[in-house]
Amino acid sequence: MTTSPAPKLYKSREPVFPKRVNGFFRRMKWWIMAVTLGIYYLTPWIRWDRGPELPDQAVLLDMASRRFFFFWIEIWPHEFYFIAGLLVMAGLGLFLFTSALGRVWCGYACPQTVWTDLFILTERWIEGDRNARVRLWNQKWNARKVRLRITKYTVWALIGLATGGAWVFYFADAPTLAADLVTGQAHPVAYTTMAILTFTTVFMGGIAREQVCIYACPWPRIQSAMMDENTLTIGYRAHRGEPRGKHRKAAGAEALGDCIDCRACVNVCPMGIDIRDGQQLECITCGLCIDACDDMMAKVGKPRGLVDYFALTDEVKEQRGEAPTPIWRHVVRPRTLLYTALWSIVGLGLLFALFIRSDIDLTVAPVRNPTFVTMADGSVRNAYEVRLRNKHGEARPFAVSLSGAGPLSLEVEGTDDATIEVPADSSQLARVYITAPAGSEQATRDRTDVRIWVTDLANDDRAHEDTYFNGKGN
Secondary structure, three states, rough: OOOOOOOOOOOOOOOOOOOOOOOOHHHHHHHHHHHHHHHHHHHHOOOOOOOOOOOEEEEEEEOOOOOEOOOOEOOOHHHHHHHHHHHHHHHHHHHHHHHHOOHHHHHHHHHHHHHHHHHHHHHHHOOOOOOHHHHHHHHHOOOOHHHHHHHHHHHHHHHHHHHHHHHHHHHHOOOOOOHHHHOOOOOHHHHHHHHHHHHHHHHHHHOOOHHHHHOOOOOOHHHHHOOOOOEEEEEOOOOOOOOOOOOOOOOOOOOOOOOOOOOHHHHOOOOOOHHHHHOOOOOOOOOOOHHHHHHHHHHHHHOOOOOOEEEEHHHHHHHHOOOOOOOOHOOOOHHHHHHHHHHHHHHHHHHHHHHOOOOOEEEEEOOOOOOOOOOOOOOEEEEEEEEEEEOOOOOOOEEEEEEEEOOEEEEEEEOOOOEEEEEEEEEEEEEEEEEEEEOOHHOOOOEEEEEEEEOOOOOOOEEEEEEEEEEOOO
């Protein structure tokens, strides 16, 4: 009795070698790639004068001081809600663009797409266009194949090294770190980070490529919830292209559709799919198939648009001979307006919080062990850890005071007048004591609400924090 082999659960990967193509969408992708890579590589080198006490790098994630600098904006650790808000805006923006135009983020601006385009470009320069790369892949190893492979991987490694190098420059002063990296004096973390990012960039952008988008990225699975029949996405007008076949001047040739089955749209696709098979999870809507098909339609004397951006509702209308819906009506509709409104609300909220925040700040933490101390004269004292933040570029004297607490008194450890000198653009931790006289209401009650104020003596700016005073209780 013979048994058939068990079926394979996973399909073997077929390498994708996209063909070079020219057209509107390809040129747009080149421009986006140049702009995004330029921003990524050059931003750490932009200087921004903040005074002698602060770093002069425009964009810096200062992990040692736990702060984020972005041009004139400085985000402190307790203001992480700004970062959270930006992440929410990024998510809503992704929802907005996907609901209106499909996976345009994936096709044009996603880092995986941008770096994959860059790796494919260098591969084409070294090994040739699609047919040459296919032949090189299938041929046996020889001196030429080894030389081309070594050259390609060397260039890829340099791109990956530049990627990892640019990343670490966001976390330290770029000119100083660059000199330390060259002389071998940089921290081992910098070298380790660069090595990891070099490997991951080469692997994901040069080797895995479309596999990352298909299997590792969760967005293809989520996008279906963001899209509907009115979303503009790339598709094939089957009612116009079918039946497909080679056009010849012969009887019956007029019965064929516009598609000549040249497979140009397939050969240029970086995902290796056939858009004529309908909407597919793998499609990143990069538009290269549109450029390839439009070029071929021009050669055979057919109108462009066989493969194009359109909505499913438009295809139904075209089949009935009706005019498609204007593009702006696909973009401006209840779903996109809702995402735009939510995005705007979060953005305006962040701007409002940014403009109203004070240059001085404090946090108050009651000392809970013990919650109160009874002094020799019967008075009750509470201790607090008060952290004062000075966001100015010079040292400022801060006065700490108490309000709305009746007979309660306040003193700062180590000072006679409750005044603390806080260095420029830094924070200072102080121990503050609040005392209630013996027999007072605050001393005998279980808890009393109090408010601690801090005043900038240089310009009289004030900030406060509400806390409580623990008494003996009943």
